[in-house]
Structure formats: C-alpha cells, structure tokens
Amino acid sequence: MSNHYNHPYHLVDYSPWPLTGAIGTMTLMTGMVKWFHNSNMNLLTLGYIIVILTMYQWWRDISREGTFQGKHTSFVLKGLRWGMILFIISEIFFFISFFWAFFHSSLSPNIEIGSSWPPSNITPFNPFQIPLLNTIILITSGVTITWAHHALMENNFSQTKHSLLMTILLGIYFTILQMYEYHEASFTIADSIYGSTFFVATGFHGLHVLIGTIFLITCFIRLLFYHFSNKHHFGFEAAAWYWHFVDVIWLFLYISIYWWGN
Numbered sequence: 001m002s003n004h005y006n007h008p009y010h011l012v013d014y015s016p017w018p019l020t021g022a023i024g025t026m027t028l029m030t031g032m033v034k035w036f037h038n039s040n041m042n043l044l045t046l047g048y049i050i051v052i053l054t055m056y057q058w059w060r061d062i063s064r065e066g067t068f069q070g071k072h073t074s075f076v077l078k079g080l081r082w083g084m085i086l087f088i089i090s091e092i093f094f095f096i097s098f099f100w101a102f103f104h105s106s107l108s109p110n111i112e113i114g115s116s117w118p119p120s121n122i123t124p125f126n127p128f129q130i131p132l133l134n135t136i137i138l139i140t141s142g143v144t145i146t147w148a149h150h151a152l153m154e155n156n157f158s159q160t161k162h163s164l165l166m167t168i169l170l171g172i173y174f175t176i177l178q179m180y181e182y183h184e185a186s187f188t189i190a191d192s193i194y195g196s197t198f199f200v201a202t203g204f205h206g207l208h209v210l211i212g213t214i215f216l217i218t219c220f221i222r223l224l225f226y227h228f229s230n231k232h233h234f235g236f237e238a239a240a241w242y243w244h245f246v247d248v249i250w251l252f253l254y255i256s257i258y259w260w261g262n
Contacts, residue, residue, distance in 0.1 A: 008075035010065070017058040024050030059218060066235070067227045077234050084238045088245050091208070095249050098201040099256060105193045106261055113192050117261065122194050123186045127258040130181045134174055135254050141170035142247040145216075145240050155230050157223070164220050167243070171213035178206045198257060205249055212246050215239040 028047030035044045066072035072080070106117045113119035125131055144167040151159035182199075189199040219236045222228060228236055 008073055009079075010071045010073070010076045012065075015058070015061065017054050017061070020050060021054045021058070024054050063222060063227060063235070066232075067222075072232075072234070080234055080238070084241060088241060091245065092249075095201070095204070095252075098197060098204070099252065101193075102197040102201065102257060102261065105197065113194070118194050119192045122191060124194075124262045125181065125185070125258060127254070127262055130177055131254055131258040134177055134181075135250065137170050137174045137177070138247045138250050141167045141174070142244060144170065145243050149237070149240050152228060152233055152236060153230050157226075161220070161223060164216060164223065168213060168216050168220060171209055171216065171243075175206065175209055175213070178202070178209075201253060201257060205246070205253055208246050208249070212239070212243050215242055 024047055026047075027043060028051055031041070031044030031047045035041050105113075109115055109117045109119070114121075118124050144163045148160050148163035148167065151157075151163060187195045187198075189195050216239050219228075219239045222235065
C-alpha cells in the first residue's frame with residue numbers, strides 16, 4: 001500500500017484505545033456504583049487500571065505521531081487548535097449550568113430554605129482564609145505557566161522546566177488545600193441547594209485541576225525527552241490553554257460562591 005497522500009489531513013491509524021477507553025469508563029462507573037452500595041472496590045480498581053493504561057498508551061501513540069512520524073503538519077495543527085478551542089467552550093457552558101443553578105437559588109431563595117441565602121442552617125466558609133489562598137495559588141500558577149510558554153518560545157529549556165515544575169507543584173498544593181477544606185466543611189452535599197451547588201461546582205472544578213495537573217505532568221515528561229521545540233509544541237500550548245481556563249473558572253467561583261454568596 002502506498003504511503004503517499006494527495007491531501008494534507010492526518011487520517012489516524014486503526015487503534016484499540018477508543019474501545020478500551022469505553023470499556024474502562026464503563027467498568028469504572030459500574031465499580032463506583034458497586035463501591036457506593038456494597039463497599040467493594042474490586043471492580044472500581046479494575047476500571048482505574050484499564051483507564052490509566054489506555055491513557056498512557058493512547059497519549060504515547062499521539063506523541064509518536066506528532067514528534068517522530070511528522071504527521072502533525074501545520075494544517076493538522078490548525079484542526080487540533082480549533083478542536084481544543086471548541087472543547088474549552090463546551091467546558092465553559094458546562095460550568096455555566098452550575099452558576100445558573102447557584103444564582104437561580106441565591107437571588108430568590110424560597111421559603112423551604114428559610115427565604116435567606118445562605119440558608120439559615122448553613123455556616124459558609126470564610127472567603128478570606130483558604131479560598132483566598134487558593135485564589136492566589138491559581139493566579140500564581142497562571143503566571144508560571146505563561147513564563148514556561150514564553151521560555152519555550154525562546155528555546156530556554158532550563159527556565160521552561162523550572163516554571164512548568166512550579167506550575168505542577170502549585171496545582172498539587174491547590175488540590176491538597178481543597179481536600180482539607182472539604183474535610184473541615186460544616187455542611188455536606190445533601191444540605192439544601194447551597195450544599196449541592198457548592199460541592200458540585202467546586203468539586204468539578206477540583207476534578208478539572210486534577211486533569212490539568214496530569215496534563216502538565218505529561219508535558220513535563222515530554223519536555224525532559226525534548227519532544228517540544230519553539231515551533232512545534234502544541235501539546236504544551238493546549239495544556240496551557242486548559243490551565244488558564246481552570247484559573248478563570250476559579251475566579252468566577254471565588255467571587256460568586258465564596259465571596260458574594262457569603
């Protein structure tokens with residue numbers, strides 16, 4: 001079969017990873033239900049193993065295509081950029097639904113929650129303690145990831161590695177503080193609409209921070225193997241876009257839920 005094409009597109013090779021990813025996700029969700037009801041984590045653990053192995057091997061294949069096989073041409077990169085932009089837009093609308101639920105209930109609290117916001121039985125967090133520290137951490141991480149991007153554009157790999165590592169450590173620090181805040185919370189997700197909107201909105205944001213941190217760790221490993229150059233580094237650029245999206249969403253969460261909603 002000829003390897004010469006008359007089009008600039010990259011038609012991906014046959015891959016088992018979409019199928020194994022779907023099987024892993026189904027196993028993970030089924031295992032989570034089993035864990036909730038039977039306190040048995042066997043199926044949940046199996047689901048995690050399948051998903052993690054699929055992620056590693058799928059990302060490995062994409063890295064090979066773009067770095068070693070030269071299949072990510074400028075035309076393909078344009079499509080990848082638009083794909084990432086549309087993905088982030090879909091994530092924005094995902095969070096808009098949570099803000100909609102929050103403001104729908106907070107601007108006109110009904111009689112079931114005491115006609116007040118926060119509800120009378122809720123003791124909210126002080127916005128000038130851990131939430132403010134987390135805000136400073138994420139804003140700082142936005143500065144360090146931008147620093148890493150500019151250093152990479154100037155072929156300064158030493159500064160790129162240092163600033164990217166700082167961003168990863170700040171993301172991990174944010175997650176640890178968020179876990180501590182949840183542990184110290186005086187209310188749960190079952191405590192009226194306030195608890196539901198608070199934990200769903202901040203919880204999904206925390207999940208996005210975890211995903212973004214994994215994204216950045218993957219880029220850091222690729223950077224150590226010199227997969228990026230100042231002209232060919234869309235994997236890193238996409239991670240930076242995603243991290244900035246996470247930063248901006250947190251600012252809206254802090255202002256609306258922690259500060260205004262308090």
